[in-house]
Amino acid sequence: xxxxxxxxxxxxxxxxxxxxxxxxxxxxxxxxxxxxxxxxxxxxxxxxxxxxxxxxxxxxxxxxxxxxxxxxxxxxxxxxxxxxxxxxxxxxxxxxxxxxxxxxxxxxxxxxxxxxxxxxxxxxxxxxxxxxxxxxxxxxxxxxxxxxxxxxxxxxxxxxxxxxxxxxxxxxxxxxxxxxx
Amino acid sequence: xxxxxxxxxxxxxxxxxxxxxxxxxxxxxxxxxxxxxxxxxxxxxxxxxxxxxxxxxxxxxxxxxxxxxxxxxxxxxxxxxxxxxxxxxxxxxxxxxxxxxxxxxxxxxxxxxxxxxxxxxxxxxxxxxxxxxxxxxxxxxxxxxxxxxxxxxxxxxxxxxxxxxxxxxxxxxxxxxxxxxxxxxxxxxxxxxxxxxxxxxxxxxxxxxxxxxxxxxxxxxxxxxxxxxxxxxxxxxxxxxxxxxxxxxxxxxx
Amino acid sequence: xxxxxxxxxxxxxxxxxxxxxxxxxxxxxxxxxxxxxxxxxxxxxxxxxxxxxxxxxxxxxxxxxxxxxxxxxxxxxxxxxxxxxxxxxxxxxxxxxxxxxxxxxxxxxxxxxxxxxxxxxxxxxxxxxxxxxxxxxxxxxxxxxxxxxxxxxxxxxxxxxxxxxxxxxxxxxxxxxxxxxxxxxxxxxxxxxxxxxxxxxxxxxxxxxxxxxxxxxxxxxxxxxxxxxxxxxxxxxxxxxxxxxxxxxxxxxxxxxxxxxxxxxxxxxxxxxxxxxxxxxxxxxxxxxxxxxxxxxxxxxxxxxxxxxxxxxxxxxxxxxxxxxxxxxxxxxxxxxxxxxxxxxxxxxxxxxxxxxxxxxxxx
Numbered sequence: 001x002x003x004x005x006x007x008x009x010x011x012x013x014x015x016x017x018x019x020x021x022x023x024x025x026x027x028x029x030x031x032x033x034x035x036x037x038x039x040x041x042x043x044x045x046x047x048x049x050x051x052x053x054x055x056x057x058x059x060x061x062x063x064x065x066x067x068x069x070x071x072x073x074x075x076x077x078x079x080x081x082x083x084x085x086x087x088x089x090x091x092x093x094x095x096x097x098x099x100x101x102x103x104x105x106x107x108x109x110x111x112x113x114x115x116x117x118x119x120x121x122x123x124x125x126x127x128x129x130x131x132x133x134x135x136x137x138x139x140x141x142x143x144x145x146x147x148x149x150x151x152x153x154x155x156x157x158x159x160x161x162x163x164x165x166x167x168x169x170x171x172x173x174x175x176x177x178x179x180x181x
Numbered sequence: 182x183x184x185x186x187x188x189x190x191x192x193x194x195x196x197x198x199x200x201x202x203x204x205x206x207x208x209x210x211x212x213x214x215x216x217x218x219x220x221x222x223x224x225x226x227x228x229x230x231x232x233x234x235x236x237x238x239x240x241x242x243x244x245x246x247x248x249x250x251x252x253x254x255x256x257x258x259x260x261x262x263x264x265x266x267x268x269x270x271x272x273x274x275x276x277x278x279x280x281x282x283x284x285x286x287x288x289x290x291x292x293x294x295x296x297x298x299x300x301x302x303x304x305x306x307x308x309x310x311x312x313x314x315x316x317x318x319x320x321x322x323x324x325x326x327x328x329x330x331x332x333x334x335x336x337x338x339x340x341x342x343x344x345x346x347x348x349x350x351x352x353x354x355x356x357x358x359x360x361x362x363x364x365x366x367x368x369x370x371x372x373x374x375x376x377x378x379x380x381x382x383x384x385x386x387x388x389x390x391x392x393x394x395x396x397x398x399x400x401x402x403x404x405x406x407x408x409x410x411x412x413x414x415x416x417x418x419x420x421x422x423x424x425x426x427x428x429x430x431x432x433x434x435x
Numbered sequence: 436x437x438x439x440x441x442x443x444x445x446x447x448x449x450x451x452x453x454x455x456x457x458x459x460x461x462x463x464x465x466x467x468x469x470x471x472x473x474x475x476x477x478x479x480x481x482x483x484x485x486x487x488x489x490x491x492x493x494x495x496x497x498x499x500x501x502x503x504x505x506x507x508x509x510x511x512x513x514x515x516x517x518x519x520x521x522x523x524x525x526x527x528x529x530x531x532x533x534x535x536x537x538x539x540x541x542x543x544x545x546x547x548x549x550x551x552x553x554x555x556x557x558x559x560x561x562x563x564x565x566x567x568x569x570x571x572x573x574x575x576x577x578x579x580x581x582x583x584x585x586x587x588x589x590x591x592x593x594x595x596x597x598x599x600x601x602x603x604x605x606x607x608x609x610x611x612x613x614x615x616x617x618x619x620x621x622x623x624x625x626x627x628x629x630x631x632x633x634x635x636x637x638x639x640x641x642x643x644x645x646x647x648x649x650x651x652x653x654x655x656x657x658x659x660x661x662x663x664x665x666x667x668x669x670x671x672x673x674x675x676x677x678x679x680x681x682x683x684x685x686x687x688x689x690x691x692x693x694x695x696x697x698x699x700x701x702x703x704x705x706x707x708x709x710x711x712x713x714x715x716x717x718x719x720x721x722x723x724x725x726x727x728x729x730x731x732x733x734x735x736x737x738x739x740x741x742x743x744x745x746x747x748x749x750x751x752x753x754x755x756x757x758x759x760x761x762x763x764x765x766x767x768x769x770x771x772x773x774x775x776x777x778x779x780x781x782x783x784x785x786x787x788x789x790x791x792x793x794x795x796x797x798x799x
Contacts, residue, residue, distance in 0.1 A: 020444075020617070027444050027619060035444070035617035039470055039555070061710035062616055063703075065784030153444075233645040237506070238656075247654045253643035255509045256656035257502065258532050264499040265506030268514075269643075271490045272462055272507050276645055294502070297495035 001031070001056045003141045004064045008049035008081055009073025009094075014128030017154065018071075019050035021132060025142040025150030026054040034062035047076055054141055069139055071131060078102060092135055092177070102180075109181040110138055117176055118169070125162075126169035133173025144170070198222040200231065204248045211411025213401035214243055216368040217281075217310065220378040222250045224385055225277070234277040235269050237262040241283035242316040260291025263298035266305045277389055279306040284325040285315050288350040295350070299394040302359030306384040306395045309351070312403040313422065320406035324348060327425055332406070347425070351398045355432040361393030363432040367400045367423070369415040380430075392434060400426045441622045447587040448614040450622075451517060451543055451607075452477035454591035455489070459628040460541075461512035462490040464503035466522060469555040470611035471545035474517040487628055497522040501529030501542075508538040509655040511634040511642030513595050517543035519611070520561050521552065523569070530604060531570025535657025537641075537672070539598035541591065542576070543607045545614035548780045556780020557611035559702060562757035565608045566731045573669055575676050577605040577683065578730040580701035584618035592623065597683060601675055602641075608730060610753065612703040612782065685728035686737055690716065694723030696796055697741055698788065699762050700751040701727050708751050710785035715792070722792065730758070738765035747771040747796040751788055754778060771796060 005022070009015045016037050026033040036051045051067075053059050066086040072078045072093040078100070085091055087106045096115035114130040129151070136147060151166055200222035208214045225234050231252055238246040240259035247254035257265040262280035270278040280287075287295050287309050295307065314332055315321040321334040325347050329338040339347075354360050362384050366377035377399060384395035400422050404414035445453070451474045455463060465475045475493060483489035490507075494500040500516045507514040518526065523544045533540055544565065548558035563569075565578045577597045579590045587609060594605040634642060639650060646652045659665040687705075690712050691697055700708040705726040715722035725741065727734050738748070747770055750759035759774040766772050775791035777783045783791075 023617060024444055027442065033444065033617075033619060036612065037615055039611070039615050059618075060713060061707040061785050062612070062618075063707050063782050063784055065786045231645070232647045235510070235643055235645060244658060247652075247656065251646070251652050253646045253652055254654045254656075255506055255643050256536075256654065256658055257505070258528055261498070261502035261505075261529070264494065264502035265509075267492070268462065268464060268490075268503035268506035269510055271492060272510060272512050273644060293495055294499050297499065 001054070001141070003054045003069065003139065004067050005052045005054075005069045005071065006049055006064070006067045006081055006084075007052070007071040007073075008047065008077035011046055011048040013048070013073050014125070015048045015073065016050050018128040018132050019052045020154045021129070021147070021151050022052050022054070022142070023150075024153040025147045028146035028149040028153070029142045031056060032059050034059050036062045047074070049077065069135070071135055073131070075099065090139060092131070092138065094131060105181065108138075108179070110134065110177050111180050112173065112177040114173060114176070117172065121169075123165065126165060129166040129169040130173035130176075133170035134177035136170070137174035137177055198226050200226050200251045202249055202251050206249055207245060208242065209405045211402065211404040211414060212242070213312065213368050213399065214310065216374060217308065217377070217399055217401070218246065218249050220368075220374070220381050221279070221281070221308065223378065224382045225250075225252060227382070228277070228385060230277050230389075233273070233275060234279075235273070237266045237269070237278070237280040239280070239282040239286040241286050243281050243283060243310065244317070246281050260286050260289070261294050262286065262291065263303070263305070263307060264294040267298045267301065267303045270303055270305050274304075277385060279308060279385070279388070281308045282310070283316070284309070284311045284313065284323045288348070289324045292350070296354070296357070299354050299396070300357045300359045302361075302393040304388045304391050304393065306388050306397065308381070309396055309398045310401045311398055311426065312401040312406070313347070314403050314406040316403045316406050320403075325426075327421060349426065351396055351431055354396055357394075359394050360396065360432060361434045362387045362395040362430075364396070364430045365398040365400060365426060365428050367418065367428055369402065369418050373428070398426070400428065443620050443622060444617050445584060445620050446473055446615060446617050447581070447584045447609060448473035448545060449477045450584050450587045450620050451591060452481065453622055454588040455515060456481060456483045456487055457623045457625050458592045458595060459487070459513060459626045460489055460515055460591075460595070461628055462492070462507045462514040463516065464492050464494050464500040464507070464514070465516050465518065466494050466497045466500050468497075468519045468522045470547060470557070471517050471519045471543070471614050473614070474543065487625070489628070497525035498529065501526035501533070504540050504542075505529055505533050505536070505538065508533065508540040509536070509642065510644045511638035513539075513599075513629065515541035515543065517545065519545045519547045520549050520558070523561065523564065527564075527570040530576070531572055531574060532657050533604045534570070534574035534576065535572060536655050537602040538604065538655065539595070539602050540604050541594040541598060541607065542604060543609065546608065546610040548778060554780040555611065557703060557753060557782060558778065558780060559610055559704060559753040560755075560757070560778070561608065562730065562752065562754060565606055566733070566761070574672065575603070575679070575731050577601065577603055577679060579605065579607050580705075580728060580730050581607060581609055581613060582702050582705045582726065584613070584616060584620045587613060588620050588622065601679055603675065603679070608702065610703050680732040683729060684732045684734050684736070686734040687726040687728060688737065689724040689726065691723035691725055691741060693721050694741075695721045695746045696723070696792060697745050697748050698722065698724045698751050698792070699727070699738065699748055699758065700724065701730060701758065703782070704751050704753055707783060707785055708788055711788040711792070714785055714789050720797070727758075733761045733765070735761075735765040738762060739767065739769075742766040742769040745770055747773065749792050749796055750774045751783070752776050753782065
């Protein structure tokens with residue numbers, strides 16, 4: 001098993017922490033993991049992305065030249081990374097603010113409107129765990145039990161009171177994701 | 182044949198500090214450095230702290246201070262003595278750590294290290310020899326060179342439009358919350374030597390008591406650099422240096 | 436299992452901080468700079484002064500940091516600093532003094548692109564600075580190149596070990612990618628710091644922690660005004676460097692036994708190239724990777740041996756061609772040597788390296 005994933009969007013959308021939850025979940029599942037972020041001033045309001053690799057073998061390069069899956073959270077990232085998904089790979093995108101939708105026909109495409117759904121729940125902080133839930137529905141690379149453990153590991157103790165809400169958001173995300181192509 | 186005179190202990194009026202080595206000092210006759218070295222050695226000996234004292238020597242005329250005072254020394258890069266001293270003190274909080282620096286070292290190239298060690302309130306002492314000139318490199322302008330003073334790099338006299346103004350780092354440091362004791366002394370008369378020794382002792386006590394940063398500025402002569410006899414240099418110091426760099430305690434936290 | 440291994444998921448920079456504490460480091464002095472600020476941030480968060488007694492101090496500049504390292508190292512302590520390229524340039528003076536005074540210490544350079552202010556993205560443009568000087572005068576740093584977060588941890592211990600063994604500054608030459616990346620890491624058990632008595636018995640011949648009555652004063656200095664004496668100091672250091680070159684070369688050879696072509700790469704580039712080797716072999720091309728772990732001392736001999744039987748070397752570096760000069764020295768004209776690099780914070784992917792290998796060597 002090897003999953004090479006990129007998560008890309010705006011700084012502040014929880015891109016890096018979503019990657020972190022997934023990486024921790026991979027550790028819980030005894031996978032090798034790498035988490036390689038974009039970093040620097042661009043993180044503060046600009047675009048942010050993180051490459052996460054989960055594998056049952058030693059990971060050679062943490063830098064990928066193509067992705068099995070891309071989770072895309074804004075138009076800029078869609079424009080940049082759609083072409084870098086391997087044929088037969090998966091694209092998941094949040095539809096909020098997207099005007100030019102993905103056009104490729106050789107990949108699986110899923111849409112999720114977590115921006116709107118998390119706003120409905122009155123907690124936009126659940127946005128990224130909702131997306132994560134959608135991803136895991138489509139690509140069940142780690143078990144839900146390990147995701148729960150990974151979520152707890154990736155959060156500081158003072159934030160553990162948020163765990164039940166986030167777990168619910170993961171389940172909700174799995175329900176609202178829909179296949180486009 | 183010269184008559185051999187036996188010196189009896191009861192007749193002894195002065196003795197070399199046991200911490201002053203027998204090495205012949207390289208300082209010019211009339212230079213203030215030797216006197217200040219002697220005072221530091223005496224203070225360390227009197228406090229009985231030789232085994233927990235570390236001196237930081239500078240770049241400048243006093244670069245070889247480690248040859249003259251019999252304690253452990255670290256020779257710092259030009260200007261960096263207060264950074265070096267900060268680290269030694271942080272790792273050895275019960276030790277006496279002091280720097281010995283000239284005006285170029287402490288108040289030109291090392292201004293940042295000096296000011297920030299003082300601002301952090303490091304419990305160290307900086308002994309600051311201000312003779313208004315760069316002695317070792319051959320008499321160039323120092324940050325403390327007086328207006329009109331001729332040096333190798335101000336051959337027509339220091340002109341503020343060309344060379345800027347001298348500055349008093351001691352007076353500036355008074356405003357830093359981390360400083361505990363700031364004083365300006367001289368060693369050009371026996372009375373001033375005694376006062377200077379008391380100031381050094383007070384600074385060392387302040388550091389050992391953990392009260393903060395101390396600066397002992399010593400307004401000093403450089404008769405070679407000033408191109409004067411030692412006697413004339415002492416007179417010039419009194420008439421020109423002291424009006425601009427007045428002596429006395431500037432800040433003294435109790 | 437007697438004791439559960441402590442597996443953590445951490446950034447390379449965070450691991451440096453944890454490793455420093457666990458390997459009994461006495462002090463860290465530093466100044467913030469991207470992309471390595473997490474080192475000091477993590478130390479401040481962990482508050483080791485309350486547990487091991489380790490001193491952590493944010494200085495007003497890298498100049499001050501390295502001179503604090505100089506002062507603390509002079510007293511026989513295990514001390515370190517970390518920075519990124521422009522900050523290491525500021526430290527060059529102090530590093531030269533530390534090497535000249537023959538003091539042990541550890542310096543971490545989490546490289547970014549240059550020259551000048553350059554970029555905060557990863558680069559390996561400081562190879563020359565780390566391995567060929569950087570500061571003034573004849574000296575060498577012992578330079579270690581980690582290619583994983585685990586090695587960031589392990590090389591803190593190795594760096595201190597070598598630094599004290601040879602009384603010479605050691606450097607971990609990482610980069611923004613290794614520093615910012617998270618991976619699994621096994622943390623070492625907590626080791627105790629050295630006591631004052633141990634320091635006195637081991638380093639009493641040179642360390643300046645206050646002169647006891649029973650020994651002569653120690654003076655830590657790089658100054659020697661007599662040319663005859665200074666040359667003797669230089670020759671003594673030179674002999675030390677020869678000893679380091681003889682005994683401390685470390686490298687990893689991956690798939691080199693039957694290789695027609697060998698990639699030479701260190702740090703994050705070596706990670707990327709290890710994937711290139713897999714891709715090339717899948718295509719039936721016999722490609723190997725020689726990864727220097729010590730950049731100084733450089734693995735001259737192993738490369739010279741390979742040169743006798745391979746068809747060419749590609750030095751793969753995130754720079755304009757620096758290590759390639761050492762590869763050429765080692766190969767000494769026996770086989771073709773080419774360079775492939777990206778700069779400015781751009782990183783090649785494994786397939787780009789393979790394409791470069793084909794263009795520069797295989798087809799040539």
